[in-house]
Amino acid sequence: xxxxxxxxxxxxxxxxxxxxxxxxxxxxxxxxxxxxxxxxxxxxxxxxxxxxxxxxxxxxxxxxxxxxxxxxxxxxxxxxxxxxxxxxxxxxxxxxxxxxxxxxxxxxxxxxxxxxxxxxxxxxxxxxxxxxxxxxxxxxxxxxxxxxxxxxxxxxxxxxxxxxxxxxxxxxxxxxxxxxxxxxxxxxxxxxxxxxxxxxxxxxxxxxxxxxxxxxxxxxxxxxxxxxxxxxxxxxxxxxxxxxxxxxxxxxxxxxxxxxxxxxxxxxxxxx
Amino acid sequence: xxxxxxxxxxxxxxxxxxxxxxxxxxxxxxxxxxxxxxxxxxxxxxxxxxxxxxxxxxxxxxxxxxxxxxxxxxxxxxxxxxxxxxxxxxxxxxxxxxxxxxxxxxxxxxxxxxxxxxxxxxxxxxxxxxxxxxxxxxxxxxxxxxxxxxxxxxxxxxxxxxxxxxxxxxxxxxxxxxxxxxxxxxxxxxxxxxxxxxxxxxxxxxxxxxxxxxxxxxxxxxxxxxxxxxxxxxxxxxxxxxxxxxxxxxxxxxxxxxxxxxxxxxxxxxxxxxxxxxxxxxxxxxxxxxxxxxxxxxxxxxxxxxxxxxxxxxxxxxxxxxxxxxxxxxxxxxxxxxxxxxxxxxxxxxxxxxxxxxxxxxxxxxxxxxxxx
Numbered sequence: 001x002x003x004x005x006x007x008x009x010x011x012x013x014x015x016x017x018x019x020x021x022x023x024x025x026x027x028x029x030x031x032x033x034x035x036x037x038x039x040x041x042x043x044x045x046x047x048x049x050x051x052x053x054x055x056x057x058x059x060x061x062x063x064x065x066x067x068x069x070x071x072x073x074x075x076x077x078x079x080x081x082x083x084x085x086x087x088x089x090x091x092x093x094x095x096x097x098x099x100x101x102x103x104x105x106x107x108x109x110x111x112x113x114x115x116x117x118x119x120x121x122x123x124x125x126x127x128x129x130x131x132x133x134x135x136x137x138x139x140x141x142x143x144x145x146x147x148x149x150x151x152x153x154x155x156x157x158x159x160x161x162x163x164x165x166x167x168x169x170x171x172x173x174x175x176x177x178x179x180x181x182x183x184x185x186x187x188x189x190x191x192x193x194x195x196x197x198x199x200x201x202x203x204x205x206x207x208x209x210x211x212x213x214x215x216x217x218x219x220x221x222x223x224x225x226x227x228x229x230x231x232x233x234x235x236x237x238x239x240x241x242x243x244x245x246x247x248x249x250x251x252x253x254x255x256x257x258x259x260x261x262x263x264x265x266x267x268x269x270x271x272x
Numbered sequence: 273x274x275x276x277x278x279x280x281x282x283x284x285x286x287x288x289x290x291x292x293x294x295x296x297x298x299x300x301x302x303x304x305x306x307x308x309x310x311x312x313x314x315x316x317x318x319x320x321x322x323x324x325x326x327x328x329x330x331x332x333x334x335x336x337x338x339x340x341x342x343x344x345x346x347x348x349x350x351x352x353x354x355x356x357x358x359x360x361x362x363x364x365x366x367x368x369x370x371x372x373x374x375x376x377x378x379x380x381x382x383x384x385x386x387x388x389x390x391x392x393x394x395x396x397x398x399x400x401x402x403x404x405x406x407x408x409x410x411x412x413x414x415x416x417x418x419x420x421x422x423x424x425x426x427x428x429x430x431x432x433x434x435x436x437x438x439x440x441x442x443x444x445x446x447x448x449x450x451x452x453x454x455x456x457x458x459x460x461x462x463x464x465x466x467x468x469x470x471x472x473x474x475x476x477x478x479x480x481x482x483x484x485x486x487x488x489x490x491x492x493x494x495x496x497x498x499x500x501x502x503x504x505x506x507x508x509x510x511x512x513x514x515x516x517x518x519x520x521x522x523x524x525x526x527x528x529x530x531x532x533x534x535x536x537x538x539x540x541x542x543x544x545x546x547x548x549x550x551x552x553x554x555x556x557x558x559x560x561x562x563x564x565x566x567x568x569x570x571x572x573x574x575x576x577x578x579x580x581x582x583x584x585x586x587x588x589x590x591x592x593x594x595x596x597x598x599x600x601x602x603x604x605x606x607x608x609x610x611x612x613x614x615x616x617x618x619x620x621x622x623x624x625x626x627x628x629x630x631x632x633x634x635x636x637x638x639x640x641x642x643x644x645x
Contacts, residue, residue, distance in 0.1 A: 168336055169369035171356045173434065174386030180357075183382075187373040 023246060030239035037234045047236040051244075054237060057225060061241070064222035067136055068204035071143035075200035076193055078144070079151025084181075086152070087159045105149040114213030117142050121214060134216030142214045143207060147200030154199060158192035159185075286345075287312035287470055288438060293342035295328055302328040303339070304494035310487070315464060315471045317485035319478060319517070325494035327442065330474045334363045334440055347437055357386070363440035367447065368427035370415035376402070376426050377411045383434045401429040404463060421452050428460060432467055439464065441473035445480055457483045478518050482506070490517050512643050515565050522568060522611050525645065527560040528553060536642060537582070538564050542609050548582035550637040563643045568612040570639035573601060573625060574632050584634035587611060589625050601625070603633055 029037060033044030051057065082102050086095065105113060121131060121138050131137055166188060170180035186193070208223035215224065226238055288310040295303040303325040310316045318326040331337045333344060335356030344352050351359055362383065370379050380401050384394045402408045405425035415423055424444070431439060444460060445453040461484050464471050475481050481488050482502040489499035490513070498505055498514040509515035512523075524547060526540030531553050538547040547564045578584040590610060591602035596617070603611045613633050615624060625631045 163367060163369065165365045165367055165369035166371065168334075168356070169363070169365055169371070170382070171336075172334060172361075172363050173383030173430070174357045175382075176357055179386070184371055188371070190373075 030243040047240040060225040072201035074144035075147030083156035105146040110209035114210040135219035143204040151196035154196040289345040291343040317481035320491035324491040360437040362431040362436040366443040569614040578634040
């Protein structure tokens with residue numbers, strides 16, 4: 001007798017299909033030998049070769065990674081400063097204003113952020129003569145701005161729940177407040193810093209709207225490049241690139257999971 | 273060997289002087305004009321309920337709070353204006369606050385590193401501290417891999433590593449379960465005494481304070497109610513607050529009837545006989561209202577009516593709480609008042625009064641205390 005098909009397992013597979021079928025089809029079509037994205041014409045890896053030969057696209061990949069890297073760094077640094085101000089300095093004047101201003105980019109539509117930054121940069125160029133022209137630098141500023149908002153949310157929530165006695169213990173043992181922060185607080189909240197960094201990095205890598213407002217000549221990031229090439233018809237090269245990105249992300253996730261599991265096991269072993 | 277009672281009684285000076293400390297938060301007075309003298313080598317307990325200001329006082333000693341006024345003089349130096357990291361004081365936190373990203377060794381070495389002590393000396397000192405708290409085997413462990421008692425030992429070692437002039441303990445047993453608590457109390461005292469450091473601790477647990485400390489101050493609503501040795505505080509409370517805070521008490525409200533040089537007699541409507549104490553009360557004559565107090569373990573229960581006209585009463589056994597070593601009898605007097613009396617269970621199956629039995633409770637002339645209401 002066949003086991004009865006349960007409603008919950010049906011919904012589970014439906015949900016999985018909903019989430020991952022598009023990605024699966026993208027992966028499969030990246031091995032398509034046809035030039036047309038939607039027509040299947042047998043297996044081939046030629047688009048991967050094409051991808052690595054396409055200097056424009058590869059340059060966009062590196063440019064995007066570079067921008068994402070630096071804007072994530074900036075966002076985490078500013079996020080730490082903002083979080084410390086919000087959680088450790090009590091109720092100072094303008095605290096709630098800082099709080100809402102930092103969080104504003106979370107709820108602001110991208111179009112508005114992009115447009116306002118564009119207006120800002122244009123008028124700055126007019127008045128100050130700086131920035132000289134829009135490009136990677138302005139994208140970096142824009143991404144750091146909204147990345148800071150996300151980083152602050154992540155870091156300040158961790159900092160808020162952190163037992164103050166850690167810092168007090170460090171100061172009690174002779175560390176100045178700055179030393180206590182660097183030697184004790186930062187290492188303890190490191191996981192939050194890492195997730196804030198990854199969040200800012202991903203958001204920057206992902207952004208097309210704001211970047212298209214504030215980018216300039218020669219500063220095409222990957223999402224803009226992909227987005228504009230889609231208008232001319234998607235090249236299977238893009239599929240190949242997307243497949244590689246999915247592969248890398250999956251590997252990173254797998255390694256992170258494996259590391260945390262190993263740590264868990266080791267702790268359990270050490271305690272018993 | 274040094275005679276302990278000499279240094280213990282505060283004879284050899286005032287190592288730590290707290291002078292008229294006041295601390296307010298907005299309109300709330302947390303610590304109200306507290307002055308204390310603590311001798312070198314003392315283990316001093318601040319005992320009080322939560323909100324009594326004891327923790328605030330401790331945090332002012334550590335330097336995490338600044339008093340509104342008053343002085344804290346440690347070994348001749350006023351430390352009020354010193355930052356926490358400049359004070360020769362170390363604290364063991366209630367949560368221990370062991371740094372989770374450092375090993376046991378690194379935790380203990382942390383304070384020494386801040387002093388820029390040479391590496392070899394730090395290593396020596398760490399080994400010495402680990403030996404002191406019997407944690408040599410766990411040097412490379414992370415705090416999360418330790419049990420509660422082990423964490424406490426590491427925390428103690430860390431706070432002793434810098435050889436502070438003053439050690440602060442914030443609810444030292446707060447994070448431990450009852451059984452471990454009793455063992456660690458004595459172990460911690462042994463370690464502190466072997467080092468000889470002066471120690472101020474904060475606790476809400478009177479048993480803990482009496483076990484660990486050789487001097488206790490009871491705090492209530494920001495003020496010191498009484499300070500002294502555990503025996504002083506228990507046997508000779510100076511006020512109703514102090515009497516009720518530690519242990520339990522049978523209280524009779526009344527008025528002084530006879531006040532002689534060597535005895536006093538008190539009339540109380542709460543008991544059918546007069547109360548007698550074998551010492552003169554010598555207090556303000558205008559106000560004759562007093563409270564007579566007697567501890568449950570100082571009273572005796574009998575089936576026969578006691579001799580004499582003072583210090584006994586009649587009642588029925590209302591309830592018995594059998595606690596193994598002793599039983600607590602709840603005796604209901606004729607007027608409905610409940611009296612507590614301890615009976616030591618020295619025989620295994622003795623013929624003791626049971627529920628609803630008519631009994632007499634009595635006590636000797638020097639057992640009672642006269643307190644101001």
